[in-house]
Amino acid sequence: MRLSVLIKHLEEYAPLNYQEDYDNSGLLAGNPDQEITGAMVALDCLEEVVDEAIAHNFNLVITHHPIVFKGLKKLTGKNYVERVLLKAIRNNIALYATHTNLDSVSNGVNGVICNRLGLQQAKILSPKSGLLKKLVTFCPLAQAGMLREALFAAGAGHIANYSECSFNAEGFGTFKAGENTDPFAGAKGLQHQEPEVRIETIFPAQLERKVLLSLLENHPYEEVAYDIYPLENKLATVGAGMIGWLTDEMELNDFLHFVKDRMNVTLIRHTQDTGKKIKKVAVCGGSGSFLLNHALAAGADAFITADFKYHEFFDADGKLVIADIGHFESEQFTSDLLIDIIREKFPNFAIRLTEHNTNPINYFI
Template identity: 65%
Template sequence: MKLSEITNFLESIAPLNYQEDYDNAGLIVGNPSQEIKAALVSLDCTEQIVDEAIDKGCNLIISHHPIVFKGLKKLNGKNYVERVVLKAIKNDIALYAIHTNLDSVQNGVNAKICEQLSVKNPKILAPKSGILKKLVTFCEHKDAAQLRDALFSAGAGNISNYSDCSFNIEGTGTFKGNELSNPTLGEPNVREYAKETRIEVIFKTQDERKLLATLFQNHPYEEVAYDIYPLENQLQNVGSGMVGKLTNALSGLEFLKMVKAQMKAEVIRHTAIIDREIKKIAVCGGSGSFLLKHAIAAGADAFVTADFKYHEFFDAEGKIMIVDIGHFESEQFTSNLLIDNIQEKFPNFAIRLTEHNTNPINYFI
């Protein structure tokens, strides 16, 4: 199949505009029209992974972490990033990364952690803002219902668990076309007064092009009047981390043992075991210390994540137990998540899980 078929699907479940500013998710190497025979999925993209892809006849590598975070000024193989890119290009292997955009969605990286830890009904810990917009348009009363339905079908009007959401006001619009106009209502060079409905709908920024195309195709006027406003509203099912409750409350020690086993962690760094049962927990795959205040505010008893610095452990202040299981350990099941999604969408496509552990950190126990 075409590379674009796979990347379009991945970006439908984790839109690129959900990634953090520092990130570089998306197609890093490859042509969207390239024919893909098979794909290899891994957490990281290293030289070892590219060699494995070559051995297994895979001409696409889908990794969670991007091999390129910053711009490359030269490609001469002086470091592992350049060597990976050069080897991929030489062997006609496409590289695709699905990183913080997959972290941010309801059924992404953090949902997989919650599944491993038997966390029930998890919700986004820190919802994102700045990814919603509002469309306002005007049309005659008689055309409003048909236009609203078309906009809803294009993805507008969805708010959390509700669809077909809009606000409508009836009023009077005025316009006068010149001699080159062909107005739907009235005549050129005559000011017209029309009984119109103002329609307001919210939409996600990634749907703007599709929504405007739908608006122009379905609006009866020769010249479509519309406004688009950026919103700071938070989208409750998109954001960082997740929080939910365990099926059964556990003591601090029992909780640590469970996390160690379920997340296959060789070692856990943690703050002092708190003197209460662990019931509500927050999670964040990868580096999650920036969410500590959110986890405390949410009333979590423990926060499972990675990459806490020494002084950041003091910030728990006895209110929560920080459980640092390691970056790789927190995200290692992401590859399984991706394979499950791709196989469900493309059941006949050859998708393979890497045989290599790419964790750069080793433990001497």
Template identity: 65%
Template sequence: MKLVELTAYLESIAPLSYQEDYDNSGLIVGNGNQEITQGLISLDCTEAVVDEAIRTGCEVIISHHPIVFKGLKKFNGKTYVERVVEKAIRHNIALYAIHTNLDNVMDGVNARICQTLGLKNTRILSAKGGILKKLVTYVPQSHAEAVRSALFKAGAGNIGNYSDCSFNADGTGTFKGAANTNPYVGQPEQLHYESETRIETIYPAHLESKLLMALFLAHPYEEVAYDLYTLTNQHQQVGSGVIGELDMPFDENDFLRHLKDKMQAAVVRHTASTGKPVKKVAVCGGSGGFLLKQAIAAGADVFVTADYKYHEFFDAEGKIVIADIGHFESEQFTQHLLYEIIRKKFSNFAVRLTEINTNPIKYFI
């Protein structure tokens, strides 16, 4: 298949518009029209991983972390980033990253951590705003159902666990076409009154082109009247971190042992015990310290994340246990998540997990 088929599917699950401003997710090296037969999945894209792709005949590497975060001005092979990009280009291997956009979807990186730890009743810890929009259109009552159905099929009308959501109000529309028009109802140059339905529905901004195309195809009018509004509402299915609950409360030390075992962590750095049982747990794969206030406000007993600095541990202030399990350890199962996502859609596409442990941090125990 073509590379664009794979990338388009991944971006339907984790849209690029959901990534953070500093990120560089997406196709970093390669051409969408490139034919691919095999792919290699890795948390990081290193020289060893590229060598593995060459050795196994993989034409694309799908990594969680982008190999390039900033613009490269020179390719002299002086850094591992330059060497990875150079080698990938020489061997016609595409590099694709799916990073914070996969972090920020409900069924992404943090959901896999919750699943591994046995957390239930999960929800986004810090939902994102500014990514929802509203479409309002006016349609003859006879075609309202067809237009609504087309909009829902294109991805509109989803609110939390509810789908096909819209508001509808009947009224009267007026219009007068010019001499050269061909109106669906009424006559050119004559004022016409039509019984219409006002349809309102929300949608994620990245689906706007698809939604408008569906509207224009389903709407009978020669000129479609519609309004687009940007909303400040938070999208409850998109955002940073996830919080959930354990089936049964854990003693703090027992939970830390459970965490270390399930997440295959060599060590867990944590703050002092609060003396409370652990029932509610907040998680954020990678560097999640920016979510501490939200974790406390949500009533989490433990906050599982990585990359905490010495002075940042003081911010727990006895209100919560911060548990730092390491960056690689917190995201390592993302590889398995990507494998499952790709295999479910493309059963005939040969995809494999890297055999390389890309964790740059080693522990002397």
């Protein structure tokens, strides 16, 4: 299988335009056209992981965290990032990362946490905006139904749990065909009025090329009139963090024991007991302090995440419990998710979870 085929599948699941501006997800090293012999999956790309791929004759390493975040001016092997890149390049091993784009989809990193905690009615805590566009086009009445179906098949018309959504208004269009035309209706040199339907539908920005190709291939007119508008609407299924409800409310101590068990953690840094039972829970894999105000505004009783600084714990202000379970610990099941995503599509593809613990933090208890 070509690497590009696998990448296409991963990026349909978690599109690259869903990543944060600071991020560097995607193919970091390697040729998209190379044939891949197998993939090693890990949370972090370390030399030991690359060595493991070499030992299994795999030429692809897939990680959650990108080994390269910033531009590199030299490759001299002076640090672990450069050593990993040099070893990968020398051994023709491709490196691919899916980071905040996988964080942002509801069936991604945070969805895994919600599932492990059994949260009900889980939804995105802070939905993203600027990910949607609107297509407006004009089509003869008789062909409008066929065109709508083609646009829906290309991925347009989804609003939350609804599909095939569009708005349609009837009117008439005018045009005069020139000498070098082959008009669908009317005659050359004469103004023609055609009963038409104005069709409006939305689509994810990353599908623009696919939707436009469908429009141009299925519209009956020789020259297709259309408009595309960027939308600031929030996309409810994409964004940072998630929030949901426990099946049963819990006292704080019971909740913390529950989280330790379900998330396989040895310790939790947390704020004081608010005196309320825990029922509504916000989560964010990795560094999530930037979402505290969103968790408070959503009425969360607890917020499970990682990397809170000392003074940031005060910001809970007794209104919710911050439960910092550790960065690695909050994302440790992401590797299993990646394997599941790939095996569902390519069940015979050779893929393995690294045997190395890539957590750089050790605990003395």
